[in-house]
Amino acid sequence: MSAHASTPVTVTVTGAAGQIGYALLFRLASGAMLGPNVPIKLNLLEIPQATQAAEGTALELMDCAFPLVAGMEVFDDPAKAFDGVNIAMLVGARPRGPGMERADLLSANGGIFSVQGKALNAGAAEDVKVVVVGNPANTNALIASAHAPDIPDSRFTAMTRLDHDRALAQLAAKMDQPVAAIRKLAIWGNHSASQYPDITHATVNGVSATSLVAESWIADEFIPRVAKRGAEIISVRGGSSAASAANAAVEHMRLWVQGTPDGDWTSMAVPSDGSYGVPEGIISSFPVTTHNGEYSIVQGLEISDFSRTRIDASVAELLSERDAVAQLGLL
Numbered sequence: 439m440s441a442h443a444s445t446p447v448t449v450t451v452t453g454a455a456g457q458i459g460y461a462l463l464f465r466l467a468s469g470a471m472l473g474p475n476v477p478i479k480l481n482l483l484e485i486p487q488a489t490q491a492a493e494g495t496a497l498e499l500m501d502c503a504f505p506l507v508a509g510m511e512v513f514d515d516p517a518k519a520f521d522g523v524n525i526a527m528l529v530g531a532r533p534r535g536p537g538m539e540r541a542d543l544l545s546a547n548g549g550i551f552s553v554q555g556k557a558l559n560a561g562a563a564e565d566v567k568v569v570v571v572g573n574p575a576n577t578n579a580l581i582a583s584a585h586a587p588d589i590p591d592s593r594f595t596a597m598t599r600l601d602h603d604r605a606l607a608q609l610a611a612k613m614d615q616p617v618a619a620i621r622k623l624a625i626w627g628n629h630s631a632s633q634y635p636d637i638t639h640a641t642v643n644g645v646s647a648t649s650l651v652a653e654s655w656i657a658d659e660f661i662p663r664v665a666k667r668g669a670e671i672i673s674v675r676g677g678s679s680a681a682s683a684a685n686a687a688v689e690h691m692r693l694w695v696q697g698t699p700d701g702d703w704t705s706m707a708v709p710s711d712g713s714y715g716v717p718e719g720i721i722s723s724f725p726v727t728t729h730n731g732e733y734s735i736v737q738g739l740e741i742s743d744f745s746r747t748r749i750d751a752s753v754a755e756l757l758s759e760r761d762a763v764a765q766l767g768l769l
């Protein structure tokens with residue numbers, strides 16, 4: 439990040455005219471991610487058909503007269519949008535349409551993320567940090583990373599903070615306690631229904647969470663509710679999570695840049711270094727701490743048999759996604 443507060447940080451948001459983009463850009467411009475003293479230059483990337491809508495969002499951003507916005511531009515060319523980027527938020531992705539198989543989705547999005555990976559490789563700032571939000575987020579991040587050989591793999595992450603926040607909220611509601619009472623919750627694996635929201639290390643007001651709830655609640659209610667919350671929102675709201683996803687993207691980057699609080703973690707999908715038996719070569723969610731703009735996977739946690747089975751199942755799904763995109767020639 440820019441050492442000098444007066445040098446604007448360049449943030450590129452893809453899918454800028456989409457639902458999440460609309461909920462995200464105003465938060466970024468207000469200083470919610472980088473703080474109240476860091477000027478920001480916003481690059482909005484869209485496909486050509488949607489640049490006009492993105493221009494409309496840019497007009498509204500202008501009308502907010504945010505003091506921190508040092509510049510704003512709309513692009514349909516990834517090379518230009520990522521030139522000099524410090525923070526890349528890859529939201530734009532093609533959703534699955536009628537009759538599309540999973541492989542079709544991986545292939546359609548593979549095209550997007552390979553092109554964007556190459557553009558990042560060519561033009562991003564040396565300190566670039568990347569978060570992928572567009573689904574399938576973990577594997578899209580892997581594809582982008584594979585096309586950016588000059589950028590350290592560790593800079594490519596995918597968002598599981600929404601899952602983390604959903605889990606915090608469910609546990610807080612069950613305990614009838616504020617979210618702030620909870621520490622050390624973790625999401626493992628894929629941002630999909632196979633994810634493992636883990637409360638075995640979590641505390642509520644300093645008391646072990648697992649001593650406060652029944653095992654059956656964890657397995658039969660908590661885990662499925664969190665893992666399937668995306669589908670629940672779609673069925674109740676009639677559209678997929680947008681403001682909550684944007685909020686989680688702000689939190690993902692805010693914590694990466696500004697650091698996790700003492701005694702707590704966040705969850706991020708990051709390239710595995712083999713920790714906890716998760717094979718290298720996939721981008722999987724772990725509990726992480728962050729400090730000075732770097733993250734570290736929390737080490738030394740005891741993994742119960744139940745947790746092991748859940749982590750392994752989600753990792754198996756990530757490995758099969760990786761194999762599918764490798765077969766499509768995308769890695």
Ligand SMILES: NC(=O)C1=CN([C@@H]2O[C@H](COP(=O)(O)OP(=O)(O)OC[C@H]3O[C@@H](n4cnc5c(N)ncnc54)[C@H](O)[C@@H]3O)[C@@H](O)[C@H]2O)C=CC1
Pocket residue numbers: 452453454455456457458459483484485488529530531532533550570571572573574575597598600601629678679680683
């Ligand atoms: N990781 C997570 O927790 C979550 C991920 N998502 C995912 O986020 C993505 C975006 O969601 P929404 O904003 O609701 O979708 P949306 O359909 O409203 O917006 C997506 C935007 O991306 C744009 N786009 C498509 N290809 C692009 C490209 N090559 N370059 C730049 N822009 C491009 C589209 O034109 C569209 O404006 C989806 O893949 C969704 O599944 C959504 C919620 C949570």
Ligand SMILES: O=C([O-])CC(=O)C(=O)O
Pocket residue numbers: 573600667668669671678679
């Ligand atoms: O489920 C979806 O389609 C959107 C998503 O990723 C989520 O809400 O977690």
